Amino acid sequence: MKAPSSNVQAPGFARNRALGRAAVKWLVSVAVALVFLAPLLWMVRASFTEEPRIFLPGFGGWFDGWTVGNYADAWRRAGLGRGLANSALQVAIIAGAGLIVNAMAAYAFARFVFRGRDVLFAGVVILIVLPIEVLAVPLFFTARDLGLTGGFGAAMAGLSVPFVAKAFNIYFLRQHFLSLPMELEEAAAIDGAGVWRQFWTLALPAVKPALATVVLLDVLTHWGDFLWPLMISTRAETRTVQLSLANLFTQPPLQWGDILACAVLATLPVMLLFRFFQRHIVATEARAGIK
Amino acid sequence: MTAWEKSRARAAPWFLLPALALLAVFVVWPMVRAAAWSFTSADLLAPERAHWLGAANYSELLTDARFRRAFGNTALFALMVVPVQTVVAFFLALWVNRPEPAWRWLRAVFFIPVIVSTPVLAVLWTLLYQPAQGEQMGLINAMVQAIGVPPQAWLRDPHLALPAIAFMSVWQGVGLQMMVFLAGLQAVPGELLEAARIDGAGAWGRVRHVIIPSVRNTIVFVVTVTTVLAFRIFVQPYLMTRGGPGRSTLSLIQSIYETTFLGQDLGRACAASFLFLIWVAFLTLLQRWIAGEERG
Numbered sequence: 001m002k003a004p005s006s007n008v009q010a011p012g013f014a015r016n017r018a019l020g021r022a023a024v025k026w027l028v029s030v031a032v033a034l035v036f037l038a039p040l041l042w043m044v045r046a047s048f049t050e051e052p053r054i055f056l057p058g059f060g061g062w063f064d065g066w067t068v069g070n071y072a073d074a075w076r077r078a079g080l081g082r083g084l085a086n087s088a089l090q091v092a093i094i095a096g097a098g099l100i101v102n103a104m105a106a107y108a109f110a111r112f113v114f115r116g117r118d119v120l121f122a123g124v125v126i127l128i129v130l131p132i133e134v135l136a137v138p139l140f141f142t143a144r145d146l147g148l149t150g151g152f153g154a155a156m157a158g159l160s161v162p163f164v165a166k167a168f169n170i171y172f173l174r175q176h177f178l179s180l181p182m183e184l185e186e187a188a189a190i191d192g193a194g195v196w197r198q199f200w201t202l203a204l205p206a207v208k209p210a211l212a213t214v215v216l217l218d219v220l221t222h223w224g225d226f227l228w229p230l231m232i233s234t235r236a237e238t239r240t241v242q243l244s245l246a247n248l249f250t251q252p253p254l255q256w257g258d259i260l261a262c263a264v265l266a267t268l269p270v271m272l273l274f275r276f277f278q279r280h281i282v283a284t285e286a287r288a289g290i291k
Numbered sequence: 292m293t294a295w296e297k298s299r300a301r302a303a304p305w306f307l308l309p310a311l312a313l314l315a316v317f318v319v320w321p322m323v324r325a326a327a328w329s330f331t332s333a334d335l336l337a338p339e340r341a342h343w344l345g346a347a348n349y350s351e352l353l354t355d356a357r358f359r360r361a362f363g364n365t366a367l368f369a370l371m372v373v374p375v376q377t378v379v380a381f382f383l384a385l386w387v388n389r390p391e392p393a394w395r396w397l398r399a400v401f402f403i404p405v406i407v408s409t410p411v412l413a414v415l416w417t418l419l420y421q422p423a424q425g426e427q428m429g430l431i432n433a434m435v436q437a438i439g440v441p442p443q444a445w446l447r448d449p450h451l452a453l454p455a456i457a458f459m460s461v462w463q464g465v466g467l468q469m470m471v472f473l474a475g476l477q478a479v480p481g482e483l484l485e486a487a488r489i490d491g492a493g494a495w496g497r498v499r500h501v502i503i504p505s506v507r508n509t510i511v512f513v514v515t516v517t518t519v520l521a522f523r524i525f526v527q528p529y530l531m532t533r534g535g536p537g538r539s540t541l542s543l544i545q546s547i548y549e550t551t552f553l554g555q556d557l558g559r560a561c562a563a564s565f566l567f568l569i570w571v572a573f574l575t576l577l578q579r580w581i582a583g584e585e586r587g
Binding site: 028029032033035036037038039040042043046054055056101102104105107108109111112113114117120124127129130131133134135136137138139141142146161162163164165167170186189195196199220223224226227231242245246249250256259260263266267270271274278 | 295296298299300302303306307309310311312313314316317318319320321322324325328338383386397399400401403404405406407408409410411414415416417418419421424426427428429430462466519523525526529530544547548551552557560561564567568571572575
């Protein structure tokens with residue numbers, strides 16, 4: 001937006017004032033940005049700091065006492081390799097299987113005409129508001145009855161399978177399928193493509209940004225899961241990275257450096273993924289939320 | 292129905308089956324079971340051997356001191372978080388709603404805490420809130436000391452613990468709500484803003500008379516979603532204070548979780564879950580109703 005300039009002032013004066021305004025904007029922005037970044041910058045710095053120096057106040061001596069020992073310690077003590085691999089497997093199953101399963105349902109609701117469609121879809125939409133925390137207790141029994149607790153394979157299934165189908169993702173992808181032109185599939189049908197091929201090779205690639213959004217949301221949500229893994233992964237070999245972190249954090253001897261190193265390593269994968277996906281997403285996600 | 296439509300209708304069940312079967316098993320069925328258990332004496336170890344209690348679980352919950360405290364804490368937390376987060380998110384969105392690339396970077400900065408997982412942030416903020424021990428103290432105390440306030444034991448003081456967690460939650464979540472407001476701001480008509488400017492409206496006048504009325508539905512949405520999210524608070528107090536000191540940060544979810552696994556009282560826990568669910572449904576309907584009223 002361009003401010004309407006007044007004719008009375010000399011051009012030089014107006015330029016100075018604009019510069020002054022820009023400087024104020026910059027200063028305020030940097031200050032506010034620091035409020036959001038400082039805790040995380042502190043986390044990264046402290047994770048590379050020798051234990052006795054972590055809580056020393058003051059901003060002098062930032063480069064004193066650097067070490068990578070915390071990372072080695074945390075990796076060994078918390079079994080981080082295991083935790084990271086388990087979390088990665090969990091979110092990969094949820095996001096990967098979820099992508100196909102939810103997109104199929106969304107496509108059917110968007111494109112097929114069949115009896116009971118609107119009632120079924122209304123039922124799915126109602127499920128969107130259910131908070132998982134509330135369902136966790138009864139869900140635990142369902143998972144247990146189905147044998148989704150205990151050993152490694154069972155616990156991995158228990159961590160992921162219940163969250164593959166997601167009402168919000170079905171709703172969100174349906175919106176995007178609805179906005180595709182029908183001619184796409186009609187032309188393919190004339191060329192002899194079956195329903196499955198129309199879905200798989202035409203419709204699905206056409207909604208890629210929406211798919212990227214649901215994958216990212218699934219990964220962000222479930223990478224941070226805590227309550228559910230706490231209930232399901234009771235053995236060390238099935239622990240997710242968040243449980244490894246919580247373990248370091250609650251079981252003595254407390255080593256703050258190790259805890260922070262673990263926190264940094266638990267954050268790094270989602271940061272990289274977000275950086276990679278970011279472009280496709282944020283705007284669509286926010287807009288879909290309002291409807 | 293044309294032949295083409297018929298073939299597609301035949302395919303529908305196969306496209307729907309995987310997702311709907313999973314939703315039925317892992318969402319609907321647990322809910323139905325919880326509803327049934329909430330009227331019984333079901334316990335953790337043998338939920339099948341339960342007898343019918345009628346509404347006793349519900350009426351006992353309403354008078355249970357622990358549950359009431361947990362509900363009160365959670366409501367108080369929502370009261371602290373929702374107004375602050377909504378207002379801050381709104382002004383952040385106004386601040387960064389400019390097209391130049393530098394502002395896109397700033398938006399990303401505000402969004403970063405949203406990406407970091409909650410357990411990581413709970414652990415990190417516990418360290419930031421570290422009380423003073425001799426020369427050593429957490430970053431927050433170092434900062435308040437720099438402006439002349441004595442260091443506090445933020446998470447160990449029953450009066451400060453819940454506000455401290457609320458402050459952290461606003462910091463963590465405000466970026467997401469800002470994004471929602473940014474999307475809403477796209478709907479503010481430029482001509483209206485220009486007209487207001489020509490009429491001599493200042494920045495505040497434009498916000499009050501043009502921008503706020505245009506994003507009314509976004510505001511309603513943000514307030515209700517933030518309220519629901521605030522009521523779902525669990526990980527932060529669970530990891531940072533274990534619900535203490537005393538019961539000052541005991542959350543609803545932690546109380547449900549402990550009723551199940553420590554108290555082994557599944558029926559009571561399911562009743563509490565159901566009250567929670569009714570509350571969430573109520574908030575959602577309220578949002579639809581307020582937002583819908585404007586359209587109709």
